[in-house]
Amino acid sequence: MGNKPILVVHGGAWAMPDDVISAHENGVRNALDAGWKILERGGTTLDAIEAAVMVMEEDDTFDAGRGSFLTCDGTVEMDALIMDGATLRAGGVGGVRHVRSAIRLSRLVLEKSPHVYFVGDGAERFAQEHGMKLIDNKELVIEREVVRLREFKAKLAAGGKDTTFSGGQDEIHPVGMSSHDTVGAVALDAHGNIAGATSTGGTLNKDPGRVGDSSLIGCGCYADNASAAASCTGWGEPIMKLVLAKSAADEVARGKDPHSAAREAISALKTRLNGHGGIILLDAQGRYGIAHNTPRMAWGVRSTDGVQVGIKR
Amino acid sequence: MGNKPILVVHGGAWAMPDDVISAHENGVRNALDAGWKILERGGTTLDAIEAAVMVMEEDDTFDAGRGSFLTCDGTVEMDALIMDGATLRAGGVGGVRHVRSAIRLSRLVLEKSPHVYFVGDGAERFAQEHGMKLIDNKELVIEREVVRLREFKAKLAAGGKDTTFSGGQDEIHPVGMSSHDTVGAVALDAHGNIAGATSTGGTLNKDPGRVGDSSLIGCGCYADNASAAASCTGWGEPIMKLVLAKSAADEVARGKDPHSAAREAISALKTRLNGHGGIILLDAQGRYGIAHNTPRMAWGVRSTDGVQVGIKR
Numbered sequence: 001m002g003n004k005p006i007l008v009v010h011g012g013a014w015a016m017p018d019d020v021i022s023a024h025e026n027g028v029r030n031a032l033d034a035g036w037k038i039l040e041r042g043g044t045t046l047d048a049i050e051a052a053v054m055v056m057e058e059d060d061t062f063d064a065g066r067g068s069f070l071t072c073d074g075t076v077e078m079d080a081l082i083m084d085g086a087t088l089r090a091g092g093v094g095g096v097r098h099v100r101s102a103i104r105l106s107r108l109v110l111e112k113s114p115h116v117y118f119v120g121d122g123a124e125r126f127a128q129e130h131g132m133k134l135i136d137n138k139e140l141v142i143e144r145e146v147v148r149l150r151e152f153k154a155k156l157a158a159g160g161k162d163t164t165f166s167g168g169q170d171e172i173h174p175v176g177m178s179s180h181d182t183v184g185a186v187a188l189d190a191h192g193n194i195a196g197a198t199s200t201g202g203t204l205n206k207d208p209g210r211v212g213d214s215s216l217i218g219c220g221c222y223a224d225n226a227s228a229a230a231s232c233t234g235w236g237e238p239i240m241k242l243v244l245a246k247s248a249a250d251e252v253a254r255g256k257d258p259h260s261a262a263r264e265a266i267s268a269l270k271t272r273l274n275g276h277g278g279i280i281l282l283d284a285q286g287r288y289g290i291a292h293n294t295p296r297m298a299w300g301v302r303s304t305d306g307v308q309v310g311i312k313r
Numbered sequence: 314m315g316n317k318p319i320l321v322v323h324g325g326a327w328a329m330p331d332d333v334i335s336a337h338e339n340g341v342r343n344a345l346d347a348g349w350k351i352l353e354r355g356g357t358t359l360d361a362i363e364a365a366v367m368v369m370e371e372d373d374t375f376d377a378g379r380g381s382f383l384t385c386d387g388t389v390e391m392d393a394l395i396m397d398g399a400t401l402r403a404g405g406v407g408g409v410r411h412v413r414s415a416i417r418l419s420r421l422v423l424e425k426s427p428h429v430y431f432v433g434d435g436a437e438r439f440a441q442e443h444g445m446k447l448i449d450n451k452e453l454v455i456e457r458e459v460v461r462l463r464e465f466k467a468k469l470a471a472g473g474k475d476t477t478f479s480g481g482q483d484e485i486h487p488v489g490m491s492s493h494d495t496v497g498a499v500a501l502d503a504h505g506n507i508a509g510a511t512s513t514g515g516t517l518n519k520d521p522g523r524v525g526d527s528s529l530i531g532c533g534c535y536a537d538n539a540s541a542a543a544s545c546t547g548w549g550e551p552i553m554k555l556v557l558a559k560s561a562a563d564e565v566a567r568g569k570d571p572h573s574a575a576r577e578a579i580s581a582l583k584t585r586l587n588g589h590g591g592i593i594l595l596d597a598q599g600r601y602g603i604a605h606n607t608p609r610m611a612w613g614v615r616s617t618d619g620v621q622v623g624i625k626r
Contacts, residue, residue, distance in 0.1 A: 077435075088554040088555070088585070088586060089554075090553070090554060094407065094430075094432050094524070095432045095433055095435065113520075114550065115519075115520065115523045115525075115550060116549075116550050116553050116554070117407075117523070117524045117525075117529070117553070118520070118522040118523055118524065119407050119408045119432035119433055119522050119524050120408055120432055120433030120434065120435075120522055121433065121434075121521070121522060122390075122408065122433075122520060122521035122522010122523065123522050124522075125520075125521065125522065126520060126522065206428075207426075207428065207431070207435060207438075207439060208434070208435035208438065209431040209432050209433055209434060209435010209436045209437075209438065209439065210428045210430070210431055210435065211407070211430045211431065211432055212428075212430075216430070216529055216530065216531075217529065217532065217553050217554070217556060218529075218531045218532065218556035218559065219530065219531065222556070236429075237427065237428060237429050240403070240429050240430070240530050241401040241402075241403060241429070241530070242401070243530060243531035243535070243556060243559045246531065246556045246559065246560070247559070247563070250560070250563065272401070273401060
């Protein structure tokens with residue numbers, strides 16, 4: 001005990017339009033409140049980040065849980081990962097459709113399975129076998145996203161280009177992508193342990209079965225007390241190719257401060273693959289970094305020093 | 314052009330009993346032949362490793378493709394990844410049941426999709442949409458594995474312990490695990506490019522939907538001309554937690570020779586997580602390393618200097 005807890009969350013990095021800024025700020029604040037309640041009474045970092053992420057999954061402001069982008073089939077397919085820096089235990093799921101919280105299921109995998117990662121129907125069978133209620137996918141689908149998908153498809157049909165994955169700087173405002181994104185959290189608890197969690201509904205109009213960086217260990221999420229805890233957001237494929245969360249954490253292990261390591265990770269993402277995204281990074285001393293090369297990123301920090309919330313430009 | 318091509322393959326690391334050694338040596342040799350034919354006529358590293366891995370998938374000696382371990386449901390579920398070191402493009406699939414070759418489908422993802430990773434039904438839909446024939450899962454199931462699963466379950470029912478994931482040094486000969494394992498290949502072509510590929514049927518009696526290290530970018534496979542190409546085998550979960558392939562490749566980028574980097578990666582696997590496995594590692598100068606801490610590992614190397622094949626003790 002005796003460590004000074006800290007919680008850092010993000011609510012996605014992309015080109016959020018002005019009219020969703022306050023919803024993002026409120027959502028991030030609510031996530032901080034839920035996680036901090038646990039940390040300040042001496043709870044574990046895993047409990048805190050799970051609670052923080054669940055708040056954002058339930059908030060349809062974010063691309064996670066209810067309110068996520070829809071696949072080309074009009075369904076919600078979610079991916080998530082949670083990792084414990086003290087033991088390197090991790091739990092993740094990819095392509096799940098019938099649970100209310102992908103991060104809750106990931107935590108269940110971490111706690112109850114010798115395995116780290118489950119996908120598709122098998123992940124849902126694991127959920128059911130461990131007492132999680134399976135739900136109708138429709139519970140996760142909201143009208144706003146039905147309209148967004150319909151309009152997106154209409155524009156594609158009219159000859160518009162899906163630039164979601166083209167990566168050009170001029171093209172990071174593709175139809176529908178200027179809205180919401182993946183959520184994540186990293187925390188240090190009073191016991192001196194760090195952990196990371198990431199949850200997402202993926203990208204608009206994605207092919208069913210497509211899994212991005214969020215739930216892949218080392219890519220969209222990582223945690224190791226000996227290096228750092230990280231959660232990424234943004235355009236998934238370049239993040240995957242650089243295994244960005246683990247790479248950034250490794251730089252901290254080699255002596256870089258998390259602020260510089262976060263900035264350099266995002267800089268490498270741009271330089272090597274013309275990628276766009278954001279990262280939050282926290283080490284076991286409570287030092288943290290937040291970086292992104294997207295126009296905006298929703299973020300929040302809570303410690304005994306108080307609360308900071310922002311949509312960085 | 315003018316680079317001296319080299320191909321390194323592995324046919325799994327575990328405690329292979331004496332009676333399967335010659336089959337492993339022959340299988341590895343056949344894989345080398347298939348890949349080398351492509352490299353020696355100036356073909357690409359991606360074509361060479363895909364061909365080499367496909368030979369091992371078709372050979373029921375190995376835990377990949379036909380002849381893989383069965384899930385607790387008695388089905389074959391396969392995972393694979395292929396990655397191009399020149400461009401960092403990658404393609405992978407997790408939990409596929411109805412394709413003949415998981416590495417062929419992975420290559421298709423690499424070539425034809427803006428995405429990197431597909432799982433489950435969605436991966437198979439992608440296969441079908443791109444001209445791959447879907448097959449009955451029974452085509453992949455062989456009698457030897459049906460018997461193995463039945464005997465394994467009988468022993469569990471009689472109070473035996475599944476020690477597959479316990480990780481103790483005394484327990485690396487659990488029922489059924491003393492047989493075959495994941496396959497992989499790394500190669501350097503005459504154009505100076507390296508690439509890596511890994512394919513697996515996973516572990517005996519696994520829960521459906523469980524995905525191990527093999528198909529996860531950075532874990533069981535990685536490739537970057539600026540560092541190295543790597544393929545891992547062994548007990549998947551600890552390999553995932555250390556993101557082993559990328560970590561080993563990064564050490565090469567920082568100046569370590571691949572031989573030392575491979576040994577140190579396997580040493581870290583044991584020290585930090587009591588993990589067991591093997592790795593092959595190759596850089597763009599054609600320097601390679603092969604390391605494992607399992608009793609045996611099937612491996613082979615082919616270059617203009619000739620062929621070497623072994624089951625290291």
